[in-house]
Amino acid sequence: MFGYDDEIEYTDLSEEGFREVQQCLNRFVEINYETVLGMLYRMKPTSEDMTLYKGKIMDIIRHNPPLESVPRYFRDGREDYLWYSDFYDDITKEVYQRYRTFVAPEVEITPANYAEKLSKIDLPYFRELIDLVSLEKLCILYETNQPSDKVKANTKTETNIASGGDTGKDENVDIPEEAESGEQTKSAQPTRHPKKRTYEPKLNSKQYVLLSECVEEIKLFRCKVKITELKKLLKGKLTEPLEVTNQKSLVYLLDQLSENKYIKDTWMSVADGNKDFLSFRTEGNKQRYGDKPHFIAMQQLLNNRNRNKRESIRGLVEIEEMIDAMEENRDN
Numbered sequence: 434m435f436g437y438d439d440e441i442e443y444t445d446l447s448e449e450g451f452r453e454v455q456q457c458l459n460r461f462v463e464i465n466y467e468t469v470l471g472m473l474y475r476m477k478p479t480s481e482d483m484t485l486y487k488g489k490i491m492d493i494i495r496h497n498p499p500l501e502s503v504p505r506y507f508r509d510g511r512e513d514y515l516w517y518s519d520f521y522d523d524i525t526k527e528v529y530q531r532y533r534t535f536v537a538p539e540v541e542i543t544p545a546n547y548a549e550k551l552s553k554i555d556l557p558y559f560r561e562l563i564d565l566v567s568l569e570k571l572c573i574l575y576e577t578n579q580p581s582d583k584v585k586a587n588t589k590t591e592t593n594i595a596s597g598g599d600t601g602k603d604e605n606v607d608i609p610e611e612a613e614s615g616e617q618t619k620s621a622q623p624t625r626h627p628k629k630r631t632y633e634p635k636l637n638s639k640q641y642v643l644l645s646e647c648v649e650e651i652k653l654f655r656c657k658v659k660i661t662e663l664k665k666l667l668k669g670k671l672t673e674p675l676e677v678t679n680q681k682s683l684v685y686l687l688d689q690l691s692e693n694k695y696i697k698d699t700w701m702s703v704a705d706g707n708k709d710f711l712s713f714r715t716e717g718n719k720q721r722y723g724d725k726p727h728f729i730a731m732q733q734l735l736n737n738r739n740r741n742k743r744e745s746i747r748g749l750v751e752i753e754e755m756i757d758a759m760e761e762n763r764d765n
Contacts, residue, residue: 453537455515458562460542461551466567468544470574483575486568493568495587497561499523504569515562522743528557588601629707632696634667639694639762647755651748666709667696674711680729682748683710684737689756707730 453502494501499520506514515521538550551560636644645660655676665671677683687704691698697703704710710729746752 450533450535451516455513457537458515461563462566464544464547465563466570467568483572486572490565490568494559494567497558500558500561500565503565507566507569512752531556581665592739629668629669630703632667632700632703635695637764640759643755643758647705647751651682651751652678669707674709676711676713677729678713679747680733681737681741681746684734685741685746685749686752689752701731701734704734738753
């Protein structure tokens, strides 16, 4: 692992080496995965098989620590998951440079030349990455095809009913007593929310339009957000949290607004306290972490600010152009 003082020139994903690594890795994973899937075609994988695969994943990570964050970003559905993971942060300077200057084979990788081409790729961790991602894909496929707990419960209930019918016995069902009239159950009590704080916005109508256009252009939120909602957000009056598709872009946007005095400097504490932002959950993430909403907390915001110092930022150009346009339309 290396830090800022190693004098490494951090680049963005547009550099060919990193893109070629991802494209080459994708092709090897595709062939490896399809080969394994073909072998399992006539065999129905069991939960024991998945436990074995997950054990292999843990073994790969245990012997190759820089790969630890890769599965998380792969399951997030990121196209460039290797770049967005912590992999390039955790490898040595020498290995980083080898990935940075990587040139993919000119010949297309096929099942026929798979082994030959793989043997010629001189990148540490590359084989392990192929195995790791292929195993993750198998686990995701199994998890996706598993019936939900609700379906399992219904199936079990139907089986019990059928069994009871055969024996002539009635099933004992506990029916909750209805609450007496005049009494309110605990669930009926309204939830009291703490008062939200304002970001102290200093934007005029034209600047709100520019902000809205920028947010929509970079697809910052899961759903389209109206200008009125952006105003409510910054004034601390948002009723429902916004689902964020890219946390790094969100942090960079709000940092730029703060640096240019359009919102308060301590916007992170406001966002954390207000619970204004939700992390977007892909289907893969839902399988792993569940459907429970995950608010973006202070520590995540700080982590993304630090990552923005050394990684590419989606929408950076659009955000900076928005700030320039806002300056031109600033009230005197």
